Amino acid sequence: MGILDKFDAVRGAYNEARSNGRDPFSVRFDVIKSATEGEIGGRSVTLMGTNNYLGLTFDGACVEQAVQALRENGTGTTGSRIANGSYGLHVKLEAELARFYGRKHAMTFTTGYQANLGIIGTLAGRDDDLLIDADSHASIYDACKLSGARVTRFRHNSAKDLARRLKHLEGNPGNRIVVVEGIYSMHGDTAPLKELVAVAKEAGAYIIVDEAHSLGVLGKKGRGLAEAAGVEDDVDFIVGTFSKSLGAIGGFCVSNIENFDVLRVACRPYMFTASLPTSIVASTIEALRQVEKGGHLRERLMRNSRRLYEGLALAGFTMGPEITPVVPVKVDDAETAITFWNGLLQEGLYCNLVLSTATPDGKPLLRCSVSAAHSEQQIDEAIATFTKVGQALNAIPKPAMAAAE
């Protein structure tokens, strides 16, 4: 038995996905020209699957800060902060994050994935119970494994199911830790955070909110769902990423909890990996500043999201449950999804193909993510492209048929 034989089923599915045209899992752009445009094979492609919610990747001030830091501090830190020490910019970014969230403590990680591994995996120990939303991101699932805690999933966005489970755990000696997300990365729906927080607090549980897709997007100041829902005081830990709205890479956690800094010498995904290069840190500090004063960007982002969502719904597609910048189109089966995705790319539109195991209900998705940087014309063209390809594949009714009905 070969060492990779256990992946036969995955390999089969992967080969099938590739047999239909391009390999959806290794698209190669010749060049990325802006936050919303790239080129593949000499042809222009509109980017509508890059989580670049505020379009800051090419922001002049962010780029300038990064370049300056790069020149001053070099390309990398070549080690972890525990071993090699921190640069001034690391400390500054943490102070800025703490100030932005109005919290006492902040800690940065090299990716958002590692922030979840580090925070969830370290906070929850053997005697503790982790209760995670069933639709949680892979990094949360992996963090659970790392923690060694008892883990149960509650029904997606169900405060009632969470309450039932917490009741079961009443009297257990360990801590109970609830983990939810701000905006769910695949279906784009938000958590009913007020209800979930109330249930968690009632049971004396801690609550962690992963604002990966909601930082910069929700809340008046862009702090995410906890701000928008008015429950920041009751959320014990917020984790997030610099890789989406902030247009860079990295992860973080903020909290008011006492003795937070012990995590710096207890949290292995913080201690045993190299820290962020200061060019990234510098652009992130600038991006955070722009998020805070970015009310106009959030308004544009929401206008664009609504335009795309409503346009696609009107064309007859099955959409996600809520309008946010994550706009998924549900497709019946993997074969159609793959052909559809290829057709879109052929027509110059890039979105994400999500096959069943990564989606909560097992249905494949063509997942779009909208940016404040998209023009109305780009959104309208995307709707037209979806409609054209969808009609050709009979995924939605053709106009003549629709009229005849």
Next chain:
Amino acid sequence: MPDADLDFIMGELRKVVKQPEDVRPEASVTRELGLDSLAVMNLIMVLEDEFDILIPMDKLADVDTVQDLATLTGSLKSQNEDECA
């Protein structure tokens, strides 16, 4: 009433597998019946509701066959009853 539990589990499995006739107590849930990790976790939630138990994810490491699953839910149910007693 372990037999009733086993029947319930087999009934739920028959709803989701491609070949319902393959569902037997000794069938391997993932290898023979072909459930992927998502399908397993969804089944677990149904069982948690039906039997009013929590099935921690690490407990699934010991589950291979349908019978293993019934044994696991049975032992969690009796733990529940002990606690209530």
